Amino acid sequence: MPEGDTVWRLARQLHEALAGKVLVRCELRVPRLATTDLSGRTVREVVARGKHLLLRVEGGLTLHSHLRMDGAWRIHAPGERWRGGPAHQIRAVLGTAHRTAVGFRLPVLELVRTADENRVVGHLGPDPLGPDWDPAEALRRLLTAPDRPLGEALLDQRLLAGLGNVYRCELCFLLGASPWLPIGRLSDPARAPALARKLLDANKDRPARRTVPGARPDRRLWVYDRADRPCLRCGTPVRHTPPGPTPDARITYWCPTCQPGPTPEP
Ligand SMILES: [Zn+2]
Helix, strand or coil: CCCHHHHHHHHHHHHHHHCCCECCEEEECCHHHCCCCCCCCEEEEEEEECCEEEEEECCCEEEEEECCCCCEEEEECCCCCCCCCCHHHEEEEEECCCCEEEEECCCEEEEEEHHHCHHHHCCCCCCCCCCCCCHHHHHHHHCCCCCCEHHHHHHCCCCCCCCCHHHHHHHHHHCCCCCCCEHHHCCCCCHHHHHHHHHHHHHCCCCCCCCCCCCCHHHCCCCCCCCCCECCCCCCECEECCCCCCCCCCCCEECCCCCCCCCCCC
C-alpha cells in the first residue's frame, strides 16, 4: 500500500526520469482532461506532498495525482513493454524522448495551476519527508482533539501527512499504546511525530519497508499483517479488527500486551 515513503521515492524516480526534459507525448485518459495536451512543455520537477504527487510543468501548471489503494506510476525506456496493468487501466502517459511514465488506475488525476496547488494539498498537515517538516506543528495538530483515538488521529492527513495503515499500526506499537487510546493520554505525545519522521525517513530508500531493526525478511514489521502470530517482542498473539465491508477498510493490528489501553467493542 503506498504510504509517504513510497510516494516520496516515486516522486524522486519520476523527477529523475522527466525533469528538465520536454514532453513529446501526453495522454490524460480521464474525461475531464481528455483534450488537455502538455506536450511541448518542459517538466520542471516532481515532488511529493504527503501521499500526493505534484508534477510541475513549465507554463505554471501542475498535474496532481494520488495513488490511494492501488494506483501506480511506472517508468519505461523506449521500446520497453509497459508494466503496471492492462491498457484499459492506464490514466496517464507522459513521454520524453528518453522515458515514458505511465500512470495506472489513478483515482485522482487533475490539472491545477502551480500557484493554486494549495487547493489540492493545502489541507495537509506537516509532511515528515517534506523540506519544511515541522514536528512541533504536527504535535500541535495531533493534540487539537485529545480525545481522538491514537490510531485514527495518525491517519488524518490534516494532522500529519504521509502515514497509511502500515505506519499507523507500527507507530501505535512503537509508542506502546493501544490504537484506541485517546491521543491526549499518551505519556510522551511528542514521540509520535518524531517516530513518524524516523520510520518514513529510514524507509524512503528501501523497497521493502521495515520497522524492526535488522529484521529477517519475514519479520520486517512489528504487528502489521501479523494477525494471530506471536508478537515479535512478547509472544502474545497479535490481534486484529475484522476486515471491513470494502477493500479499503483498514484492518488494525495490535499486541494487547505491549499496547495497553482501550480495545474496540467486540
Ligand atoms: Zn507484544
